[in-house]
Amino acid sequence: MSVALTTSPVAPSLLHRLAAGKTLPILIVLGALLLVWYAFTIYLNAPWQIDAYQRAGTEWTAADLVRDAMAQERPVLPAPHQVLAEIWKTTVETRITSKRSxxxxxxxxxxxxxxxxxxxxxxxxxxxxxxxxxxxxxxxxxxxxxxxxxxxxxxxxxxxxxxxxxxxxxxxxxxxxxxxxxxxxxxxxxxxxxxxxxxxxxxxxxxxxxxxxxxxxxxxxxxxxxxxxxxxxxxxxxxxxxxxxxxxxxxxxxxxxxxxxxxxxxxxxxxxxxxxxxxxxxxxxxxxxxxxxxxxxxxxxxxxxx
Known part of the structure; x- marks a missing residue:
């Protein structure tokens, strides 16, 4: 007399499902692009920000430089969140008939x-x-x-x-x-x-x-x-x-x-x-x-x- 053993299939993890499809590679590439973008934002905007600190005679740290370089009103290279905020402002918060939309x-x-x-x-x-x-x-x-x-x-x-x-x-x-x-x-x-x-x-x-x-x-x-x-x-x-x-x-x-x-x-x-x-x-x-x-x-x- 034999006893049949049945095992329930283990549901694949979320990470495995993402890796098996196209989602994970796309997210990895997108994350890498965002990191590179932020790095160049700090690098290109830092000279002007350092000069502004020196003209104002204020003391600053690396954290201050990173924060302020990504929050300039007219940056050499805007940060991704600045661009997204501008798109949101000019599409959602502005009337579609406005010439600012x-x-x-x-x-x-x-x-x-x-x-x-x-x-x-x-x-x-x-x-x-x-x-x-x-x-x-x-x-x-x-x-x-x-x-x-x-x-x-x-x-x-x-x-x-x-x-x-x-x-x-x-x-x-x-x-x-x-x-x-x-x-x-x-x-x-x-x-x-x-x-x-x-x-x-x-x-x-x-x-x-x-x-x-x-x-x-x-x-x-x-x-x-x-x-x-x-x-x-x-x-x-x-x-x-x-x-x-x-x-x-x-x-x-x-x-x-x-x-x-x-x-x-x-x-x-x-x-x-x-x-x-x-x-x-x-x-x-x-x-x-x-x-x-x-x-x-x-x-x-x-x-x-x-």
Whole structure:
């Protein structure tokens, strides 16, 4: 007669679960970055603080130096908690319609970003279709598309603004066109690669079915290019945000994240600059995430398995 022994599985510890996933590595990297940031904050702000102690004739200790270096009103490098406090103050504690609100400035920049992104994506897809289906466009247009990206955007942005203002176009559209200029390139490159991704045997099969050019495009080339489209759109939407911010710099704009950065640099408000930078980074991450959600939904409808 044998007795079966049963043992209850020991629940894994919280640390083990974190280590098995992605959370712990992310937390370790984030903690290391914060430590480095705080160290550089003290190092860069300490000279001015020591000079302030000497001019005031006050005695100080290392603890006083560390505390005061991370609490300066206009530091060389603000501490992380200063940046977070500024973001909280200008998003939660400030009315969204106020021109001191980061959300207000983010919306102004987002408007031109989305308009430029939509125009750039549509333009990029149309150019890619022409390049794939027309050999003359492939040989003539594609080199110019590549060459267009060698021009520094900081040099061309003022020219676009001045020319468009001269013909009476101002406000949202000039900034959107700068976003378009930056965002259409990754879409063109990605979609050309996507449209050409079907294998020769697949194209021969479509000819066997007596499919025309339009049917081959919509039934084969377009579905094959969708993964490339979404990958290029993730790059395009982030770079469109950069274009919108750059477009706000030479216009003397009073609203938008670019204007916020410019005002902060004029008055030495480094905390304001860093808060605007983090808002821009968060906005870009959110836009890329939205494109990713759209990709998963559409590809799932097309039968793609996770």
């Amino acid at each position: 980061l959300l207000y400035h983010a919306w102004v920049t987002l408007s031109s970003t989305l308009l430029g992104f939509v125009i750039g994506t549509a333009l990029g897809v149309l150019i890619a279709v022409g390049i794939v289906h027309n050999r003359a466009m492939d040989k003539s247009v594609m080199p110019w598309v590549i060459a267009s990206q060698t021009i520094p955007i900081l040099a061309i942005a003022p020219m676009i603004i001045v020319v468009l203002n001269a013909i009476g176009l101002s406000g949202l559209l000039p900034k959107a066109l700068i976003s378009t200029y930056l965002s259409f390139f990754p879409v063109v490159v990605g979609m050309v690669k996507g449209f050409r991704s079907p294998e020769t045997i697949q194209l021969d099969l479509m000819r066997t079915y007596n499919a025309g050019s339009a049917q081959t495009f919509w039934k084969l080339r377009w579905p094959s290019a969708l993964p490339y489209l979404f990958a290029s759109m993730k790059v395009a939407v982030a770079i469109a945000l950069v274009g919108a911010i750059v477009g706000e710099l030479p216009t003397g704009a009073v609203s938008g994240l670019g204007a916020r950065l410019l005002a902060g640099s004029y008055y030495g408000q480094t905390v304001q600059i860093w808060a605007a930078l983090f808002m821009a980074a968060g906005l870009a991450a959110a836009l890329v995430g939205i494109v990713g959600i759209g990709q998963r939904m559409i590809m799932a409808r097309m039968g793609e398995r996770p």
